Amino acid sequence: MSNSDATTARSRGLSRTCSRSGCRKIAIKTLTYIYADSTAVLGPLATYAEPHAYDLCNSHSEKMTVPMGWTVLQHSPDTNNVGPSDDDLMAIADAIRNVGKSETTKEEKVAKQVPQQEVGRRGHLRVLPS
Secondary structure (H helix, E strand, C coil): CCHHHHHHHHHCCCCCECCCCCCCCECCEEEEEEHHHCEEEEEECCCCCCCCCEEECHHHHHHCCCCCCCEEEECCCCCCCCCCCHHHHHHHHHHHHHHHHHHHHHHHHHHHHCCCCCCEEECCEEECCC
C-alpha cells in the first residue's frame, strides 16, 4: 500500500480494513458491481460501508480479476487536488460573515423593541422575567 493512499484514507476518517478474508490491511478502494452491465467499478474508498460493496487494500485492488466479458472501470482521484480550493474556503468564509451580520441586526432590532430587565445571570445563560 502506498503511504499517500493510506494517509488520504486516514485523513478522511476512513480506516476500514480490507474485505478479503484473512486480510488485516487498511482498505483504500471500494469495489462495486453493476450486474446488468457486466461491469465492476473500482474507485476511492466509499464514505460509508455498504453491504454490497467490498473495501479492498492496495494489494488486493491491484490483483483483482473479473469474469470473462466483464468490464472494469477504475476511478483514480487527483491526489494533488485533495480538499477544498482557496475559492471554496473564501466562499464559505463570506457566507459565514453574511449570516453573522444578519443575525446581529435581528438581535439588535429585538433588543431595541423589547427592553427587558435581567433577573439573574449564570455564565452565558440569562433569566428574564415573563
